[in-house]
Amino acid sequence: MLTLHDCLESGNGHKVRLLLALLGRDFRLELHDIHSGGTHRPAFLALNPNGKIPVLQLEDGRCLPESNAILCYLAEGTAFLPEEPFARAQCLSWLFWEQYNHEPNVAVARFWCHHLEMTAERRVLLAKRQAKGHAALKLMDDHLTARDWLVGDGATVADIALYSYTSVSAEGGIKRDGYPALTQWLARVEALPGFIAMAPWNG
Amino acid sequence: MLTLHDCLESGNGHKVRLLLALLGRDFRLELHDIHSGGTHRPAFLALNPNGKIPVLQLEDGRCLPESNAILCYLAEGTAFLPEEPFARAQCLSWLFWEQYNHEPNVAVARFWCHHLEMTAERRVLLAKRQAKGHAALKLMDDHLTARDWLVGDGATVADIALYSYTSVSAEGGIKRDGYPALTQWLARVEALPGFIAMAPWNG
Incomplete structure (x- = not known):
């Protein structure tokens, strides 16, 4: 196993x-x-x-x-990773974007808010991460305005990779008001058969 | 084209x-x-x-x-991206590691050294990036001590993705003294037929 x-x-x-x-x-x-x-x-x-x-x-x-x-x-071998080469490449593109532009801002802001003492210096750094986190959510919202899923016509690894930290962005002070397409997309992921939510934070 | x-x-x-x-x-x-x-x-x-x-x-x-x-x-379809599922996944693992652990330190240190005025505050941040950059090079050096290539028996996208910024790490103040396996690996990439080097910095 x-x-x-x-x-x-x-x-x-x-x-x-x-x-x-x-x-x-x-x-x-x-x-x-x-x-x-x-x-x-x-x-x-x-x-x-x-x-x-x-x-x-x-x-x-x-x-x-x-x-x-x-x-x-x-x-691999399931609908979550398309066989068609360009769609597959688009999925990878979102996954790399997630690790460079989304996670270091949306996830790190959440971690700092839960774990680190909020000094004046850290507050400045946090504000920068939050601004970049908002830019990441805005880019996703713009993309999803004309689409149900990040790539193609169904859920892929791109949606799964981007769901987790997006769904708890407010825990890092990054609220999703003003990103209506993003909010609808989150609900679409949550309606997938077998969906499980992020666990509550115990920190 | x-x-x-x-x-x-x-x-x-x-x-x-x-x-x-x-x-x-x-x-x-x-x-x-x-x-x-x-x-x-x-x-x-x-x-x-x-x-x-x-x-x-x-x-x-x-x-x-x-x-x-x-x-x-x-x-896709060439020897640079293995067909075998686990080897392919290992290549992807290095690519994601590169974007999260290597590039934001090795590449960003190089960018700051060339482009930004070196204030006292920035010098502290630069030193942190350089330390993390060294940790990234050390991890690669350890891995390459027992291997010629990052994954399997030949050059893959993992080697190509990690070659570029590693080859110019010293431009960001991250010297490669003390990473002998890494230095030999760089030479191995440079010996590939058709190899082209990074362009000189014009900044």
């Missing part, structure tokens, strides 16, 4: 759990505490030298880090 | 030009000045709403942004 090394607060982890749920795949969940340095100890670094969850571990022990690479691996 | 919207100083652009050269593919190069706001004007935003190069434009006008998505699109 597949093992997912994960942490329930993580949107990067939720993406993978969401896809596994939509695909109806069984897996074993192994939770790690990312706040106490657990992912930087030798036992975890043997799974992922980069010291981050999620990591997908195959039955034979091989490990795959990076949430979006895991999504593509699990989605 | 393919058109590549690009800027010669960019390692993200170089990755794509390098793969096109290794594949022996013809393309038209359209250069944009990323420093004067050219990529944020309406004509460019119609190609990529995210306002960034590189963008691959197909003959029919369709556009694909995100350097690593472009690499996968061009490499």
Whole structure:
């Protein structure tokens, strides 16, 4: 059976759990505490030298880090990863955009709001991340104004990867008022058979 | 013919030009000045709403942004993107790692050293990026100690994506002394038939 090394607060982890749920795949969940340095100890670094969850571990022990690479691996051969070359490339384009433009702003703002003491200096940095997070949500909203899904006519790994942190953006002070197409798209993802929501924050 | 919207100083652009050269593919190069706001004007935003190069434009006008998505699109069906599912996923894992852990540190340090006035405040931020850049190079060096290539037995999109900014890391104050396996790997990429180097910085 597949093992997912994960942490329930993580949107990067939720993406993978969401896809596994939509695909109806069984897996074993192994939770790690990312706040106490657990992912930087030798036992975890043997799974992922980069010291981050999620990591997908195959039955034979091989490990795959990076949430979006895991999504593509699990989605191969299903409708969540189109066969048609340009549609597939568009999915990848959204996944790379997510890791560079969306996650470092929307997810990091959420993490800071929950975990870090809000000094005056950090407040300035947080405001910058929030502004870039809004720019990311605006870009998605513009794109979704004329479309139901990010790529093509159905849900793909692009929608799954972008759902998780977008759905909790307000926890980082990035409200979604004024992004109507984005709000409708979130509801569309939530209506997929097998959908599971992000876990409540316990930090 | 393919058109590549690009800027010669960019390692993200170089990755794509390098793969096109290794594949022996013809393309038209359209250069944009990323420093004067050219990529944020309406004509460019119609190609990529995210306002960034590189963008691959197909003959029919369709556009694909995100350097690593472009690499996968061009490499499909060649040895640079393995068919075997786990090897393919490992390539993607390196590509996502590159955009989250390597580029924002190694490339951004280089950009700041060339373009931004070095205030005391910025010097502190630069030192943090350089430290994370070193951590990225160390992780690659450790991985390459027992291997010739990042994934499998030959060059893949993972090697191409990670070559460009690694080869000019010293321009951002991140020297490669002490990473012998990394240095040998760079030479291995440079020996590939058709290899082209990063253009000299004109900033």
